[in-house]
Amino acid sequence: EPEVTQTPSHQVTQMGQEVILRCVPISNHLYFYWYRQILGQKVEFLVSFYNNEISEKSEIFDDQFSVERPDGSNFTLKIRSTKLEDSAMYFCASSRGQQPQHFGDGTRLSIL
Amino acid sequence: GDSVTQMEGPVTLSEEAFLTINCTYTATGYPSLFWYVQYPGEGLQLLLKATKADDKGSNKGFEATYRKETTSFHLEKGSVQVSDSAVYFCALSDTVGNDKLIFGTGTRLQVFP
Numbered sequence: 001e002p003e004v005t006q007t008p009s010h011q012v013t014q015m016g017q018e019v020i021l022r023c024v025p026i027s028n029h030l031y032f033y034w035y036r037q038i039l040g041q042k043v044e045f046l047v048s049f050y051n052n053e054i055s056e057k058s059e060i061f062d063d064q065f066s067v068e069r070p071d072g073s074n075f076t077l078k079i080r081s082t083k084l085e086d087s088a089m090y091f092c093a094s095s096r097g098q099q100p101q102h103f104g105d106g107t108r109l110s111i112l
Numbered sequence: 113g114d115s116v117t118q119m120e121g122p123v124t125l126s127e128e129a130f131l132t133i134n135c136t137y138t139a140t141g142y143p144s145l146f147w148y149v150q151y152p153g154e155g156l157q158l159l160l161k162a163t164k165a166d167d168k169g170s171n172k173g174f175e176a177t178y179r180k181e182t183t184s185f186h187l188e189k190g191s192v193q194v195s196d197s198a199v200y201f202c203a204l205s206d207t208v209g210n211d212k213l214i215f216g217t218g219t220r221l222q223v224f225p
């Protein structure tokens with residue numbers, strides 16, 4: 001069964017540094033999402049992306065965050081200047097529309 | 113805004129016991145409802161879904177019925193196995209696939225032999 005793949009599985013970064021989290025959605029999916037889960041807390045929506053633009057973003061998704069689909073396969077989340085509170089598990093998801101979202105295994109981001 | 117409330121865990125059961133994990137929601141419209149499961153070290157996997165009132169989603173022996181009158185979507189399984197040990201998330205979205213998911217806090221299930 002096709003899967004959403006995320007790399008790296010664990011990223012350790014110094015506070016203030018830029019980080020890029022990568023995702024390869026399922027190939028025929030059109031809708032793409034990023035969520036995050038701070039340790040011990042609920043999974044929170046960050047942003048959705050369709051037709052090469054952001055469809056919706058949450059309050060968490062401030063100017064430090066950006067998303068991009070640089071080619072036909074990758075979907076990236078960039079955090080420009082990381083803060084300690086950005087430490088979390090980040091999940092990418094994709095869907096065809098009218099079908100449930102499929103999630104990757106996540107990237108654990110640790111900010112030191 | 114829309115929200116999902118789940119019972120707190122952990123839920124600890126012996127193998128073959130009956131499982132219920134409660135989930136209630138608040139939504140302005142008629143959302144689609146989902147249960148996702150997260151096994152240790154893995155991502156979120158869709159367990160089951162229901163898209164309208166009185167729909168029953170089922171998969172792998174798990175069931176949940178969309179109850180509009182009580183705004184609930186409780187997860188049940190008649191006989192749990194050790195391999196069911198995981199974190200279970202209830203979620204809703206405005207549509208089946210196009211809109212963001214709003215998750216509950218998750219309920220950890222531990223099943224002992």
